[in-house]
Amino acid sequence: MRRHLMILEFALSCLCRRKYKNLALLFAFSLLVFILSSILLLTYALKKEAIEILQGAPEITVQRTVAGRHELIPVEYINKIKTIPGVGKVEPRYWGYYYDPFIGANYTLLGANRDMLRKIEILEGKSFFSEQKGVCIVGKGVAKAYFAEVGDRITIIGADGISYTFKIAGIFKTASDILTNDLIILSNDDIKRLFQIPTGFATDIVVEVYNPEEIETVAEKIKKLFPSTRPITREEILRTYESLFDWRSGMILTMFIAAVVAFVILAWDKATGLSAEERREIGILKAIGWESSDIMELKFWEGFVLSSLSFFTGLIGGYMHVFFFGAPLLSTALKGWSVVFPTLKLTPYVSAYQILVLLFLTVVPYMASTIVPSWKAAMTEPDQVMRG
Amino acid sequence: MKYKVFIGIFIVELLLLIGILLFSYISINTRIDEMKYLRQLCQGLTATDLAIWTEARYTRHPSQTDIFSAFQDCPSCLEHFPAGSVLSPPPHFRRPLEAVK
Amino acid sequence: MTVVLENVTKVYNPGQPNEVWAVKGISLRINKNEAVVLKGPSGSGKTSLLSLIGCMSRPTSGRILISGRDVAKLPERSLTEIRRRTFGFVFQQFNLLKGITVRENIMLPLYPTGLSLTEIKARAEKVMESMRLSKRADFNVEHLSGGEQQRVAIARALINDPEIILADEPTAHLDTKLSEEFLRIIEEIKRSGKTVIIATHDPLVYDSSVVDRVIELRDGMIKETQ
Numbered sequence: 001m002r003r004h005l006m007i008l009e010f011a012l013s014c015l016c017r018r019k020y021k022n023l024a025l026l027f028a029f030s031l032l033v034f035i036l037s038s039i040l041l042l043t044y045a046l047k048k049e050a051i052e053i054l055q056g057a058p059e060i061t062v063q064r065t066v067a068g069r070h071e072l073i074p075v076e077y078i079n080k081i082k083t084i085p086g087v088g089k090v091e092p093r094y095w096g097y098y099y100d101p102f103i104g105a106n107y108t109l110l111g112a113n114r115d116m117l118r119k120i121e122i123l124e125g126k127s128f129f130s131e132q133k134g135v136c137i138v139g140k141g142v143a144k145a146y147f148a149e150v151g152d153r154i155t156i157i158g159a160d161g162i163s164y165t166f167k168i169a170g171i172f173k174t175a176s177d178i179l180t181n182d183l184i185i186l187s188n189d190d191i192k193r194l195f196q197i198p199t200g201f202a203t204d205i206v207v208e209v210y211n212p213e214e215i216e217t218v219a220e221k222i223k224k225l226f227p228s229t230r231p232i233t234r235e236e237i238l239r240t241y242e243s244l245f246d247w248r249s250g251m252i253l254t255m256f257i258a259a260v261v262a263f264v265i266l267a268w269d270k271a272t273g274l275s276a277e278e279r280r281e282i283g284i285l286k287a288i289g290w291e292s293s294d295i296m297e298l299k300f301w302e303g304f305v306l307s308s309l310s311f312f313t314g315l316i317g318g319y320m321h322v323f324f325f326g327a328p329l330l331s332t333a334l335k336g337w338s339v340v341f342p343t344l345k346l347t348p349y350v351s352a353y354q355i356l357v358l359l360f361l362t363v364v365p366y367m368a369s370t371i372v373p374s375w376k377a378a379m380t381e382p383d384q385v386m387r388g
Numbered sequence: 389m390k391y392k393v394f395i396g397i398f399i400v401e402l403l404l405l406i407g408i409l410l411f412s413y414i415s416i417n418t419r420i421d422e423m424k425y426l427r428q429l430c431q432g433l434t435a436t437d438l439a440i441w442t443e444a445r446y447t448r449h450p451s452q453t454d455i456f457s458a459f460q461d462c463p464s465c466l467e468h469f470p471a472g473s474v475l476s477p478p479p480h481f482r483r484p485l486e487a488v489k
Numbered sequence: 490m491t492v493v494l495e496n497v498t499k500v501y502n503p504g505q506p507n508e509v510w511a512v513k514g515i516s517l518r519i520n521k522n523e524a525v526v527l528k529g530p531s532g533s534g535k536t537s538l539l540s541l542i543g544c545m546s547r548p549t550s551g552r553i554l555i556s557g558r559d560v561a562k563l564p565e566r567s568l569t570e571i572r573r574r575t576f577g578f579v580f581q582q583f584n585l586l587k588g589i590t591v592r593e594n595i596m597l598p599l600y601p602t603g604l605s606l607t608e609i610k611a612r613a614e615k616v617m618e619s620m621r622l623s624k625r626a627d628f629n630v631e632h633l634s635g636g637e638q639q640r641v642a643i644a645r646a647l648i649n650d651p652e653i654i655l656a657d658e659p660t661a662h663l664d665t666k667l668s669e670e671f672l673r674i675i676e677e678i679k680r681s682g683k684t685v686i687i688a689t690h691d692p693l694v695y696d697s698s699v700v701d702r703v704i705e706l707r708d709g710m711i712k713e714t715q
Contacts, residue, residue, distance in 0.1 A: 002603050002604070002605055003600075003601055003602065003603040005391050005606075006599075006600045006601065006602075006603075006604070006606065006609070007600055007601060008391045008394070009389075009390055009391040009600070009606060010593070010597075010600045012390035012391060012393075012394055013390065013589050013593055014589070016390070017587075017588030017589060018588070046440075050438055052423050052426075052427070053423065053426045053427055053430050053438065054430060054435075054436075054437075054438070055427050055430075056426070056427035056428060056429070056430030056431035056435075057430055057431075057434075057435060057436050058431075058434050058436065061434075061436055061452070063452065063453045065453055069453070069454075070452075070453045070454050091434075093434055097445040097448065099445070105442070106442055106443065106444060106445055106448065107442075108439070108442075108448060108449075110433065139439065141439070141442070175422060175425070175426075176425075176426060176429050177439070178426070178438050178439060178440065179426060179429055179430055179433065179435050179438060179439055180429070180433070180439060181439040181442065182439045182442040182448070183433070183439065185433075204452075206434045230453050232436070232451060232452065232453075236451065237436055237437070237451040240450055240451045241438075241450075241451070244450055280584075281586055284580075284584045284586065285597070286545075286569075287545055287572075287578055287580070287584070288572075288573075288578060288597055288598045288645065288646075289569060289572050289573030289574075289598050289601075289649065290569070290598075290600075290601055291565075291566060291569045291601065292565070294600075294601040305394060308398060309397065309398070309401065312398075312401035312402065312404070312405055313401065315405065316401065316404050316405060316408060319408050323412075347415060347416055347419045347423070348408075348411065348412040348415050348416070349412065349416065350408075350409060350412050381545065381546050381547075382540075382545045382546075382572075383537075383540035383545035383546040389606065
């Protein structure tokens with residue numbers, strides 16, 4: 001044990017010999033781990049968050065397509081879908097987008113679903129939503145964009161060119177930003193009037209299925225009944241989000257691929273070219289009674305000190321960056337340029353898998369590149385050092 | 389005694405890391421109720437997507453069928469799914485003509 | 490501790506175009522507390538012989554007995570062990586590690602031995618004192634003069650209290666005054682009961698009264714013993 005500590009002691013002396021070079025290396029290494037861990041932690045947390053929340057998404061959303069594009073769906077489909085065994089509530093949804101050219105932001109207008117909304121507390125100040133004409137509930141992002149408070153009025157220009165005003169009856173809690181930030185909830189009648197949706201049609205239909213095992217079968221049956229529809233199952237939504245965040249993290253990782261490659265080149269350069277000076281020093285150590293294994297241990301410690309400190313520093317930094325400071329360095333790449341972006345309060349999910357990936361991308365190549373070449377050198381006979 | 393300094397720093401960083409993991413563990417548990425609430429809200433709203441990419445209508449609901457067209461809101465930006473480009477287009481491109489007037 | 494060589498040969502790069510017969514069938518015996526000089530021009534096999542005696546390389550054929558033990562067949566681990574316990578080396582180029590202090594250079598052989606840092610430091614302090622290096626302890630070796638560097642090299646060779654000191658061309662980089670000082674140190678070492686083997690072609694060394702025996706080498710063979 002003491003022997004290992006002594007070799008560690010000497011490894012630290014060796015690192016101090018090239019203080020500035022090693023400090024620079026420590027900095028670069030930490031930065032790389034910091035960037036990679038920020039990306040991995042952020043996308044993983046977003047993915048987990050999305051998947052957790054969207055467990056509450058409707059089991060099946062039925063949309064009608066014409067020539068591959070979304071079309072309004074006849075409400076009469078509901079009655080037929082209801083007859084499929086295992087199906088619970090089937091309800092029409094009325095929703096759409098509204099682009100406010102003066103603010104330059106997009107909002108989502110959604111017709112309130114009476115039954116469901118009544119069940120939960122949604123509002124800051126006010127506890128339950130009662131459906132009324134001329135009244136709306138808005139998300140925090142919308143309220144901020146209009147500088148509006150509860151009781152103020154907002155104006156929306158309808159499809160008929162007429163301006164409609166709605167009184168803000170409530171604003172969603174900040175905690176629900178990730179779902180409600182850009183929402184404007186109106187009564188179904190108001191939405192229909194605003195968008196001039198013809199009677200007997202809805203934007204789409206949501207279907208409740210009691211048994212999660214049957215969702216797929218029900219979706220198939222709906223598709224058979226109405227071939228022009230596209231039933232979207234909850235499973236598909238979850239899958240979409242999963243691949244979406246993978247895609248997103250891949251996209252950001254691509255931006256930093258050059259940094260990773262540079263790091264690998266550095267490691268490779270170290271691994272293949274042991275300088276004559278280093279080779280001579282290994283020879284000296286062997287000649288004065290160090291074993292090959294001692295020299296490898298020395299090199300191991302040198303690599304370990306640098307990479308463990310960098311890894312910890314980078315990982316801790318990345319974590320704080322993402323979960324305490326809201327990932328300011330990555331947010332542009334993630335957010336896009338949306339005007340109403342939710343204040344993300346992410347649950348700090350961390351998985352062992354991520355830490356392993358990070359280790360394999362950084363520490364492992366670095367350690368290998370310090371140990372492998374000295375192993376080659378340590379195998380040579382010590383009398384090399386006496387000749388030339 | 390350089391090794392004592394190193395082991396000291398190493399232990400401090402390790403404790404910090406463990407502290408962070410502990411913090412994660414606690415936060416995940418304290419947010420269980422909040423997550424449950426969000427799930428219920430999601431159910432109540434029949435929401436199918438998160439309100440993260442709100443910059444354009446074709447990025448708002450990635451899981452839904454729609455009339456996707458990239459140049460609808462901003463004729464000058466090259467788009468990639470699922471969010472707008474990394475940099476925001478210049479402000480005068482972001483509003484349709486009638487708004488500029 | 491006696492060193493016995495029996496018909497030892499050493500071939501570098503055997504079977505290749507650059508094959509070199511460095512040592513051709515040398516037999517000799519070096520007794521305890523003897524000061525022996527291996528003399529000869531460069532390329533005569535002095536250094537090769539020295540590294541064979543010092544267990545830094547293995548003979549191609551023949552036997553090397555150290556205290557009656559044939560070291561040629563020992564595994565690398567035991568060879569290192571013998572090297573560490575029995576021999577102290579003083580190299581021609583001193584072979585000190587740049588960038589670290591005199592003290593750390595001297596402590597170098599003791600790091601992997603399992604001694605505590607305090608003990609290693611105490612030992613280094615002792616050796617430095619005997620080599621008059623205490624004032625230089627915290628200097629980096631590259632800031633030292635040639636003579637001081639050699640004293641560091643000798644101190645490093647002495648720290649593990651070896652029974653045999655091997656020196657390869659120790660005076661090659663020293664002027665007459667420093668060479669004489671070196672011989673004085675050798676005399677002290679010899680007086681403490683250690684065996685000294687020096688490879689050199691410096692007359693100052695092999696004509697010195699310290700030396701008990703001079704073995705002259707030429708083309709890898711013993712030419713003459715005085």
